[in-house]
Every structure is written in structure tokens, then in C-alpha cells.
Amino acid sequence: MTGTTRTGLRARWAAWSAASVVALGVVWLLVGWIVFQHPRTEQPARSDALLVLGPPDRTRMAEALRLMDAGLAPVLVVATPGTGDLGDDPGEAHYTRAEQTCAADPGYEVICFRPDPSTTQGEAVRLRELGEQRGWEHVSVLTYRQHVARSRLLLTRCYAGELDVLAFDYPSVPRGLLREFAYQSGGFVKAWLTPGCDQQLPWRPKSLD
Structure with missing residues (x-):
């Protein structure tokens, strides 16, 4: 094989590889646009509780x-995960707002909790516990649009009752749309590696006492 032939093969291989990467990127964007940007959501309906996935911005x-x-539900449940999470205020502002909500007397019961682990999976585990303790058969869940698909997957692994996932939109996506797609894609990979309700990656075990 001559040097010219080898150079031509390398050029064709490089072109094919680049085209494949571009094609995969386009497919990923299309899937992300459907799954993350236009997920299946429910209309608000009377339920036993409303769970607000954190942080409570x-x-x-x-x-x-x-x-x-x-009048959506008689109980409001607010997750307050660790600082540095997605939201419109940094740090302890999340906890301050949650504490104010829990300390108020709005005319319905309010439950605030810190998930363990401080992830959507930890929130799902706590929903399972509360659902079993209180006999909840129908729960509404509120989260931002790009998080709907992954949160539904994790919550339905833990909670066996009827689940309505309600979406809201930020004025602008805090992480940026592409970064959000990448973040949620990584979350799905982790979810597929840990198929149980409370199964954890071996190098990141739960921190239950």
C-alpha cells in the first residue's frame, strides 16, 4: 500500500468518524428535545399531597x-436538598424559604425534609416512606420541565400509587439548555445503572444513619 493510499484511507476514516459524531449529536439533541423539553405531564387534579422536588427556590x-x-391537596411536602443545586438563589436562601413555609400556618399541613441522599432518588425514597405511613394513593409532584422525565422514572420506582407530574418553566433555563440536556442524560445513565428504588452506585452509597 502506497503512502498516498494510506493517506486517503486515513482521510476517509477521519471524515466518516466526524460524520458519525455529528450524526450522534443530532440524534441526541432530537431525543433531548422530545424527552426533556416536551415531556409528558399531567393537568393539576385533586390528590392526597403535593410533593415539591428541591431546591425550594x-x-x-x-x-x-x-x-x-x-385546593390541589391537603398536604404540601417540600424537599430541601443540599446547597449548590439548581435554583434562582444560591446557598442557604433555599433553606430560609423552606423554613418560612414550614413555619407558616397556610391552612394546610406542610412537611419539609432533607432527602437522603440529597438527590431526586432520595426524594423518591422519602415519598415511598410518607406514602406508606399516611396511606397516600394519589400524589402530585412539581418540578421544572427538563427534570420531568427523569423524576417520573425515579419516583415510580418507589411509589406505587397514582402519580401526577406537574411542570413549571423558569424564565430562562438556569444551566442553559444544552447543559441541562447533558445533565439529565447523565442522570438517566445513573438511573439505568441503579434500577432499584434505593439502589446506589457502590462508590456513592446512601448516607442513612
Whole structure:
């Protein structure tokens, strides 16, 4: 094989590889647009409780309180995961807002908890516990649009009752749309590697006491 032939083969291989990467990227974007940007959601309906997946930032708490004021459920459950999560305020502002909501007397029961682990899976485990303790048969869940598909997957692994997943939209996606697609894609990979309700990756076990 001559040097010219080898060079031509390398060029064709490089072109084919680049085309394959571009094609895979386009497919990923299309799937992300369907799964993350246009997920299946339910309309608000009377349920036993409304679970607000954390962090309890201003945007999602405003929507949660609007739904509760409309009579969606008799119990509001608010997850307060660790700081540095997605939201419109940094750090302890999430906890301050959650504490204010829990300390108030809005005319319905409010439960605040810190998930363990501080992830959507930890929130799902806590929903299972609360559902079993209180006999909840129908729960509404509130989260932001790009998180709907993954949260539904994790929650239905733990909670056997009827589940309505309600979506809200931030004025602008905090991470940016492409970064959000990448983040949620990584979350799905982790979910597929840990198929049980509370199964954890071996190098990141739960921190239950």
C-alpha cells in the first residue's frame, strides 16, 4: 500500500468518524428535545399531597403555593436538598424559604425534609416512606420541565400509587439548555445503572444513619 493510499484511507476514516459524531449529536439533541423539553405531564387534579422536588427556590415555591391555594391537596411536602443545586438563589436562601413555609400556618399541613441522599432518588425514597405511613394513593409532584422525565422514572420506582407530574418553566433555563440536556442524560445513565428504588452506585452509597 502506497503512502498516498494510506493517506486517503486515513482521510476517509477521519471524515466518516466526524460524520458519525455529528450524526450522534443530532440524534441526541432530537431525543433531548422530545424527552426533556416536551415531556409528558399531567393537568393539576385533586390528590392526597403535593410533593415539591428541591431546591425550594422562588419560582417553584410560587407555583407550589399557587396550586395549594387552588385546593390541589391537603398536604404540601417540600424537599430541601443540599446547597449548590439548581435554583434562582444560591446557598442557604433555599433553606430560609423552606423554613418560612414550614413555619407558616397556610391552612394546610406542610412537611419539609432533607432527602437522603440529597438527590431526586432520595426524594423518591422519602415519598415511598410518607406514602406508606399516611396511606397516600394519589400524589402530585412539581418540578421544572427538563427534570420531568427523569423524576417520573425515579419516583415510580418507589411509589406505587397514582402519580401526577406537574411542570413549571423558569424564565430562562438556569444551566442553559444544552447543559441541562447533558445533565439529565447523565442522570438517566445513573438511573439505568441503579434500577432499584434505593439502589446506589457502590462508590456513592446512601448516607442513612
